[in-house]
Amino acid sequence: MKLDKHLKICIIGLGLMGGSYAQALSDEGYEVGAVARRRETLDYALEKGWIAHGVTEVTAEYMKKFDISVFALYPHIFVEWIEKYQNCLKPGAVITDVTGVKGCVVYKIQEMLRPDVEFIAAHPMAGREKSGIEYASKEIFRQANYIVTPTEKNTAQAVEICKSLGETLGFKTVTTLSPEEHDEMIGFLSQLTHCIAVSLMTCRDTDGFEKYTGDSFRDLTRIANINDVMWSELFLLNKKELLKQMELFENAFANLKKTVENNDIDEMRSLMRKSTEHRKCFEKEGK
């Protein structure tokens, strides 16, 4: 089953991600509604034509319009919302999310949810260093991956709708992973890299170094500009997996350091050649 245009979609939380969803879906011809905390946010989205209507207070009357709801909230607020308002959702509705960690969210929500509403989780791997609807843009999806993370509780139909949503949003690739595979991958590719950037950026006094900085240091610390509220929550929600990835990195770094300490040029060069070889798999044009 595909997403199709008679389906009405609600975006809950109009930040960077929710705003970008609203824009992409409205531009595709969907009727998009929204729940936002602040009136100004709704006004902004209305003026841009990204939503048809919206509310700042959740009501059963409003939520009953929607076949699909997308939760673009911080993880703990998403859980609180479901606890408080799930009775407002339309019977038969499919809900999905944008949460950057999966294991700790997916099972919890599926566990607590009404049996006549289905939660199919997804992670749109897109973003910017800035947050808020004023930075929203559907362009952030164009080169990005969208990952659906179904569990045994999900129906094939909901998985298809969710994948179809990713395609409609304009993601470059749409794939599926188990919540556990997802969290391991994200612990390594995304969370560990942020830990490295933060550590590099805070490990010493760098006054005056900006004059001498080349692209390598800039590249490694671009993501050192980090939303502390969101990332600290995501780190702790994926604590076990993140710590595992941090240890793998620590060991590799200590190993390289030992080759320097011991003047072990053969082993050092062997690590560098392995590094060059592995990096080849990750090359894309111009990067």
Add this chain to the structure above:
Amino acid sequence: MKLDKHLKICIIGLGLMGGSYAQALSDEGYEVGAVARRRETLDYALEKGWIAHGVTEVTAEYMKKFDISVFALYPHIFVEWIEKYQNCLKPGAVITDVTGVKGCVVYKIQEMLRPDVEFIAAHPMAGREKSGIEYASKEIFRQANYIVTPTEKNTAQAVEICKSLGETLGFKTVTTLSPEEHDEMIGFLSQLTHCIAVSLMTCRDTDGFEKYTGDSFRDLTRIANINDVMWSELFLLNKKELLKQMELFENAFANLKKTVENNDIDEMRSLMRKSTEHRKCFEKEGK
């Protein structure tokens, strides 16, 4: 004293860096000669119009033409060259280099050099992930820094010529640092970042992860594609300083890891805010 066009310049070593120097200087109207190991390299540079002439064997007759020689060689080959051929240099000549570490090279060369030839060291902070003259281009200097590292033995005149060379090559900024300041800065900004990239790229099996890779992982591992011969030599030549910088990073990383282990969200967020704050100094347009 400025570099001026009656001065003849020899590039010793026509790789990525030497080739780019030759191109930039010839385009500015200088008579540029070269010493290269292979005839094919000279032919390539001659055909491009980057050199006026060149040799594969060093002779006193050839070297006596040049007022300035630029050594674009691996550090240990530079030292060997001076040992073997310094008698061929023209009396009164100024020599400079492109070596990425300074302390261990500058004093050694100045110590062993004839008194009628002056060595003024410089580090052009430019490069690419590829080596060899076929990747040479003066464009690599345009957004880059050029650092002159004089010692007490240098004359003001040689420092000025060397700075003027950096400007002529088209570097964005030309500055001076002591060899020790340079090596600390480079140990942190460049060598440590390469250690991090290599460790990240080799710390685990990453098969299949390329499908999910976003820009952050790509940015952090761009320099994991590394010339093992050159970088292993540079690491060991700057061993003491590099190990110091690696320890600073290890401590910061361990500290962040501890906040995850202990669910210490306040300290974690405080580190992230510090990181965001520090990163601001390094921002440039579009980065």
